[in-house]
Amino acid sequence: MVESVPLTGFALGVAAEADHEVLVTALCDAGAEVFAASVAGPGRVAADRLLDLVTCRRLDALVLTGAGAAQRLTNRAARRGLAAELHAALSPEVVVACLEPLAEDVRAIGWDVPVSAPHLDSLIRTLGAYLCSRAPQLAVSGRTLAVRGRAVLVDGEPREMPPAAVALLRVLIRRPGHVVSRAELLRALPGGRHKPHAVDSAISRLRATIGDPRLVQTVVKRGYRLTADD
Structure with missing residues (x-):
């Protein structure tokens, strides 16, 4: 079975x-x-x-x-x-x-x-x-996130995301609480060359899909980090 x-x-x-x-x-x-x-x-x-x-x-x-x-x-x-x-x-x-x-x-x-x-x-x-x-999985701000091929599971509920958002979440979820630079996130985007603002667009979609903007924090002039429960 x-x-x-x-x-x-x-x-x-x-x-x-x-x-x-x-x-x-x-x-x-x-x-x-x-x-x-x-x-x-x-x-x-x-x-x-x-x-x-x-x-x-x-x-x-x-x-x-x-x-x-x-x-x-x-x-x-x-x-x-x-x-x-x-x-x-x-x-x-x-x-x-x-x-x-x-x-x-x-x-x-x-x-x-x-x-x-x-x-x-x-x-x-x-x-x-x-x-x-x-599968990357993390407890974040009282919620459980897990990455799948096309989606993120939020407390076990699958929510489909664009490829760029999934790619960035894969990077962030492996380094919870740590700042990941925009340059590193830009390199993680699929499909070849992207302009720097593509990272911001993907992060916005990621936040919208998860439904809680507090989960992904902006660190001014440094990058982004995923908040993680202790």
Whole structure:
């Protein structure tokens, strides 16, 4: 049973070469939001969308149906000039998962595979436990915040945020009570070059989504910090 380690609130991608209906259904039944794309064949729209979600850190995990799917996604990233972005996003932010018979083949391509299991049910349980253990979570001003792929959980309630706001919250929540400079936050924004005021816009959206502007404090001429309970 997957109820003991639900995937509720997590955003997962599925990179598939063939039929993936059973896998997607199982992940959805476990509570995940799933974006599945076939990376084989002439169609590129879905594959490019999946690649964009990974490189912008909008997914918590990428589940592979085969080593060929990883290779095709790698090749597509190279053709689009996103090879470095794909490598930087995988594992540190977006966890790669697959069944054990495939894990070594995927690692041979150069991808780290921190989550693998012998069958689908155990893969879901293992992935759920892994994601829950590493998900940024913090008690702030009497509330509990937890980051998911596309959202923040505020006292367990999922609230979707723009990619930039999620990216900044990931940085702030890992250093509660400490000032994070505007320059560092600017570098954390997805999508390449941004003007400095993009940080202020993302912080405003973050505050609006959380619903309490006191949670993210402005430190004049220094940056921002996330208040944290003792």
